[in-house]
Amino acid sequence: MCERMTAAVLYRHGGPEALELRTDWPLPSVGPGQVLVRVGATAVNNTDVWTREGAYGLHGRPEAKAGWRGAVNFPRIQGGDIAGVITATAADVPDSWVGRRVLVDPAFYADAREDAVPVGLLGSEADGGFASYVAVDAAHVHDMSASPLSDQELAALPVAYGTAMGMLERSRIRSGETVLVTGASGGVGLALVQLAAARGARVVALTSQSKAAALQEAGAEVCVFRKTDPVALRRRLEAVAPEGLDAVADVAGGPWLEQFLPSLRDGARWVIAGAVAGPVVTFDLRRLYLHNLSLIGSSMHTRAHFASLADLARAGTVRPRIAGSYRLTDIHAAQEEFRRGTHVGKIIIVP
Incomplete structure (x- = not known):
């Protein structure tokens, strides 16, 4: 050799x-x-x-x-x-x-x-x-x-799908639950869509309109679009999950935490493994503890x-x-x- x-x-x-x-x-x-x-x-x-x-x-x-x-x-x-x-x-x-x-x-x-x-x-x-x-x-x-x-x-598989598997396991996402995936067209995001759908979860993918068809092919039941007006976006999520989201699998970070926190049901989980939309965020801590929400960091x-x-x-x-x-x-x-x-x-x- x-x-x-x-x-x-x-x-x-x-x-x-x-x-x-x-x-x-x-x-x-x-x-x-x-x-x-x-x-x-x-x-x-x-x-x-x-x-x-x-x-x-x-x-x-x-x-x-x-x-x-x-x-x-x-x-x-x-x-x-x-x-x-x-x-x-x-x-x-x-x-x-x-x-x-x-x-x-x-x-x-x-x-x-x-x-x-x-x-x-x-x-x-x-x-x-x-x-x-x-x-x-x-x-x-x-x-x-x-x-x-x-x-x-x-x-x-190893980095993207391994990271996605860690997120799904640490946040205990199960069959029948509705989970929002941010950054859904990226490596980890697409892995989340596929792996969550494979375990029977109902996947809502946050993405751009041009990538919706590929994400639906991967297993997303619903696509919502990043450039939608925030109020209209929240109303769309309310229509998709009237009782509130069971979980958010977030690889973007940034403003989405503050924007989507009210869309979670009581006792829901938010797992995060990325910050491409911004590493420093603000949100109302009262929404976290008053609704018994779990914020979970997940690395690999x-x-x-x-x-x-x-x-x-x-x-x-x-x-x-x-x-x-x-x-x-x-x-x-x-x-x-x-x-x-x-x-x-x-x-x-x-x-």
């Missing part, structure tokens, strides 16, 4: 120029308990762009350049979504794994429990999948030999959440929508399309 590979390497926080394509990057070594995966496909996520830009801020310093866990150790190969084939194993890992097609859980966890919280991510705290090969812990690979999904479809997934997602992938229960596919050598063009936000589904990168 050649000891060099192609990789997109992030050298610092900044614009697209901070991400450099290298064709001579050292092949990763396999440490104890690890396997070497030849990357078949990966995908673009908000976290890739925000980490490059240093857009996460620090506690008390929201303007500071930082990754989601603080300082990033440069140089770094990004890419938390990884589907591929195992080509080598460490001495303490059975070599029967060699040749298997796998999906990689990208999270690092606080401890060994199945419900441990994530404290790191491939592509942020360790090198990820924007490369020909990646070394990962064997405990994080899930055998996809029996999955009907392609490598590109599998690569759409647990081991148990990801195992459930892997089961769905093996069964082909959920098929991600692929919005576009690029070669690794065209990663800047892939991220440019991603930032335009005109797509519905995942943008895939194939090494």
Whole structure:
């Protein structure tokens, strides 16, 4: 095997120029308990762009350049979504794994429990999948030999669908409930629509009018539109859910919290995993406690959440929508399309 590979390497926080394509990057070594995966496909996520830009801020310093866990150790190969084939194993890992097609859980966890919280991510705290090969812990690979999904479809799952699974599980969204999904046409939003509909929830998607058909195809029963007058929008929600929404799965943040809080029934849940519409919000705390509402923060997934997602992938229960596919050598063009936000589904990168 050649000891060099192609990789997109992030050298610092900044614009697209901070991400450099290298064709001579050292092949990763396999440490104890690890396997070497030849990357078949990966995908673009908000976290890739925000980490490059240093857009996460620090506690008390929201303007500071930082990754989601603080300082990033440069140089770094990004890419938390990884589907591929195992080509080598460490001495303490059975070599029967060699040749298997796998999906990689990208999270690092606080401890060994199945419900441990994530404290790191491939592509942020360790090198990820924007490369020909990646070394990962064997405990994080899930055998996809029996999955009907392609490598590109599998690569759409880990970050976006893992985050969506975490949101649905932490907010206990069940069959028969009415849930509003904000930012519904993005990677996590579309995953929420598909996964919530798959468990029997009634999905209301907040989106733009041009993307409504794609979201209804994905499982949304009703679409409401962002540019609608706020009063008319609230009346539309009242008509859709006369007793109030059971839950909101929010990946946008910003003004939607204050605007839609009155649309929740007593005892409802609001789970949030993003802030693309604004990270700093105001709302009336009295509406929260007087109506016994739950505001839940959700970052990524647990081991148990990801195992459930892997089961769905093996069964082909959920098929991600692929919005576009690029070669690794065209990663800047892939991220440019991603930032335009005109797509519905995942943008895939194939090494």
